[in-house]
Amino acid sequence: LEEAAVSFRQQFGEQYQCTATTPxxxxxxxxxxxxxxxxxxxxxxxxxHPELGKYRTVFFQGKQPRLLINPALYERQARFLLARELGYQFLGLTERSTTSTPDQIQSFQQILNDFKAAYFAGAVLMPRTAVLDDLQRFFNLPTWDPRPLEQMLTAxxxxxxxxxxxxxxLIPQFFGIKLHFLRFHHTRGSRTYQLIxxxxxxxLLVPSGIGLHEHHCRRWLSIRLLQELEEHITEQAVQNLTMDDVPAGVQMSEFxxxxDRFLCIGFARPLVLSxxxxxxxxxxxxxDAELKNIIRFMDDPAIPQRIINETCERCPLTAEQCQMRAVTPVLLEAQQHERERKVTLDRLKAMFRAERNS
Incomplete structure (x- = not known):
């Protein structure tokens, strides 16, 4: 897919003035x-047709294919969707979703082809060589600086x-670093944070299955960024927000x-269609020992440090130790009660066994 993106730019670059490096x-x-x-x-x-407003795009196959694009999207979102549409065609992918986001999944091939087209779009819009160069410069910074990330959004x-x-x-393959990617949604005014x-x-300990009805630790960077966004942005500011206004955040999290420690970097923004x-x-x-050799700013004392856990329901920290707790540790307490019951039962069994043998 990386090579297909390079081939696409080579094939159409001269005629349509899109070289290997220009946006x-x-x-x-x-x-x-x-x-x-x-x-x-x-x-x-x-x-x-307001009933179609949740879709980013709708595709109709035919002798002359028709692509409907939601005009409420940011320009850069529409750009990605157009590049993805080119991915379906350039890669010859016919079994595909016709709406974005898809209403239903018909086959694994549909999922695979959607993934391929999206990967192709990202590789066309963000060429591998350019992104790797930008990442190398970013990782070589002696101290944390969000501006290079924000400049990449613009560039x-x-x-x-x-x-x-x-x-x-790109990072796992070319820098040898394993990573995790998390996306959370939060409805303004609610206390719910949903892992999407x-x-x-x-x-990473992410209780996505068992934690569907639990409260993720409020100290995670993902949730901290959402809380800060809700605190500092007004409804008027949401309407006027552009992607160039989205600040980057950083945190060193320790379970x-x-x-286990994780260096986390991310963004938070309002959704345009929701x-x-x-x-x-x-x-x-x-x-680990190798990360410091790759990301030079990792030990910058200006990076916020946080002790984190999985969910509030499983966390032993007291209210004095954590002022961000959302609910009481009901699952932790249930586990403790279960252990206490087991200890009592085992003690009684041992006592009755001793009486029988005496």
Whole structure:
């Protein structure tokens, strides 16, 4: 897929003025779809049908394929979706989702092809060589500085999700670092933080299954960024926000029991198609002897340090030790009561056994 993205730029670069390093404009992507693949691109129909407002795109197959794009999207989101559409065509992927986000999954091949097209889009918009150079310069910084990350959002004209997901594709292979990628959603005014997406390469304790109805630790960077966003951004500011206004955050997280440490970097922003919903994305790196050799700013004392746990329901910290607790540790208390019952039963069994043998 990386080589396919390179081939795409080589094949169309001269004719459409998109070299191996220059950003590809939305207009260029639309023109290639129209002139090479015969597409009709519509940016009004979704708006005219409010019931379709949750979709980013809708695709109709035919002699002249038709792609509906939601006009409420940020420009850089529309750009990614156009690049993904080119991925389906350039890679010859026919079994695919026709709506974004898809309403239903018909087969594993559909999932695989959707993944391939999305990967291709990211690789076309954020060329491997350029991103690796940017990452190397970022990792070589002696102290933490969010500006290079924020400058990458602007230079590649992408969202935080696109940028960090691209990191997750390249960093493990080219820097030898395992990482995790987490995306959380939070409805403004609520106390619920929902884990939407995860890629977990470094054995991070993420209670996504057992924790569906539990409260994730409020000290995680993912949740801290969402809380800070809700505290500091007004409704008017949400409407005027651009992707260039999204600040990057950092945290060194240490698990309470295992003492495993993770350097986490991420962003939080409002969602454009989901009113009152904020989203955070982070990548985290397990701290070991090798990480310091790769990320020079890892030990910067200016980076916030936090002791974290899995969920509030499982955490032994007292209210005095953690003022961010969302609920009481009911599961931890239940486990303690279970252990106490077992100890009592074992003691009684031993006592009765001794009486029988006397």
């Amino acid at each position: 590809i404009s939305r207009r260029t992507l639309e023109t290639i779809l129209q002139e090479v693949y015969g597409y009709v691109i519509d940016t009004t129909l979704i708006q005219e 590649y004209h992408v969202t935080p999700e696109m940028l960090l997901y691209r990191f997750s594709e 997406k995860q890629l977990n390469m470094n054995r 309470l029991d295992s003492r 009113p009152n919903v904020n989203s955070s994305v982070i990548v985290g790196f397990r701290v």
